[in-house]
Amino acid sequence: MRFTASDAALVRQFIYDRTQGLDLEEVRDLALEIYKDWDVDTVDESERCYRDFLWVCWNHDKRARSLAAISLLADKLWHCHMLLPAKYLEDCERIFGRGYVLDHTPVLPGGRAVSELDEALAAAEYAKLGVPLPADIQTRCIWAAVEPRPRAQERA
Numbered sequence: 001m002r003f004t005a006s007d008a009a010l011v012r013q014f015i016y017d018r019t020q021g022l023d024l025e026e027v028r029d030l031a032l033e034i035y036k037d038w039d040v041d042t043v044d045e046s047e048r049c050y051r052d053f054l055w056v057c058w059n060h061d062k063r064a065r066s067l068a069a070i071s072l073l074a075d076k077l078w079h080c081h082m083l084l085p086a087k088y089l090e091d092c093e094r095i096f097g098r099g100y101v102l103d104h105t106p107v108l109p110g111g112r113a114v115s116e117l118d119e120a121l122a123a124a125e126y127a128k129l130g131v132p133l134p135a136d137i138q139t140r141c142i143w144a145a146v147e148p149r150p151r152a153q154e155r156a
Contacts, residue, residue: 030080046073052131069122071134
């Protein structure tokens with residue numbers, strides 16, 4: 001599937017526009033409830049890193065390749081987003097396309113370890129987009145893959 005510059009501009013606008021695009025207020029509130037040691041500055045930083053991560057994932061590959069690189073703070077916010085499944089699914093479909101979800105897999109395919117090549121690929125993806133590589137980057141086994149999920153009517 002080919003994506004145009006116009007598609008990229010629309011997706012980028014949705015990801016980064018807090019008022020007209022991706023609304024993470026409920027996710028932020030949940031994070032503050034769950035992570036008792038977080039303050040508003042921490043939530044702000046986690047949100048910035050999470051939005052960057054979503055943008056990197058969209059650009060990296062829209063259909064099934066994994067990327068091992070996420071900020072530890074962004075990963076925690078991502079978990080909060082997934083705890084709101086209807087919202088998470090709707091947001092993923094707005095970003096990645098109808099029927100697609102950003103899948104969270106806690107281990108690498110085949111149980112393999114993250115290699116230096118994996119780490120270099122992640123750093124290159126962030127750099128290519130002019131997105132700062134988070135200082136708290138972790139690559140030890142968090143992968144993101146956009147995978148199709150069966151639609152309810154297709155399962156019936």
